[in-house]
Amino acid sequence: MMQLYQPLLQKYPIDLLEDPFAEEDWKSWEEFNKDCPVEFVGDDLLVTNTEYVQVADEKKACNTMLLKISQIGTVSGAIEVANMAHGLGWGVFVSHRSGDTTYDFISDMAVGLRTGHIKSGVPCRRERVAKYNRLVDIEAELLGNGEQCLYAGSNFRTAFNQ
Numbered sequence: 489m490m491q492l493y494q495p496l497l498q499k500y501p502i503d504l505l506e507d508p509f510a511e512e513d514w515k516s517w518e519e520f521n522k523d524c525p526v527e528f529v530g531d532d533l534l535v536t537n538t539e540y541v542q543v544a545d546e547k548k549a550c551n552t553m554l555l556k557i558s559q560i561g562t563v564s565g566a567i568e569v570a571n572m573a574h575g576l577g578w579g580v581f582v583s584h585r586s587g588d589t590t591y592d593f594i595s596d597m598a599v600g601l602r603t604g605h606i607k608s609g610v611p612c613r614r615e616r617v618a619k620y621n622r623l624v625d626i627e628a629e630l631l632g633n634g635e636q637c638l639y640a641g642s643n644f645r646t647a648f649n650q
């Protein structure tokens with residue numbers, strides 16, 4: 489798989505790879521992360537769990553965590569694991585779930601944690617569009633209150649530091 493990904497990364501403007509290896513294949517994660525030019529995201533690898541984040545940090549297995557609130561089960565647990573990942577200098581990437589609803593709290597979470605990016609899928613269904621619309625509304629609310637609001641753009645990986 490590694491030999492497949494490297495030329496693709498050279499040829500195409502790919503910004504991130506998520507779960508490119510099986511979650512038991514720590515060796516490939518470690519090897520690939522040694523010279524990985526893109527955001528290298530653990531979803532099934534980390535399951536939004538501090539214990540797995542710790543193991544992945546020890547092994548230097550990835551550089552970003554996908555954050556799924558329902559995997560850890562509580563908002564406080566999600567904040568704890570996100571802060572841990574940010575503390576390691578990793579990116580955090582807030583995600584929707586399969587079979588999601590129009591409940592748009594993940595957008596507030598992405599802004600509040602300054603994750604710089606969110607995954608809600610292509611905007612083809614209302615439960616997906618709801619999250620993007622909420623981001624637009626949050627921006628309007630912040631600017632309306634005279635607060636600062638910065639679009640991270642290409643700095644999305646380090647938004648939490650800006």
Ligand SMILES: C=C(OP(=O)(O)O)C(=O)O
Pocket residue numbers: 531583584585586607
């Ligand atoms: C929807 C996703 O995952 P899950 O199927 O675990 O909810 C996802 O990662 O985009």
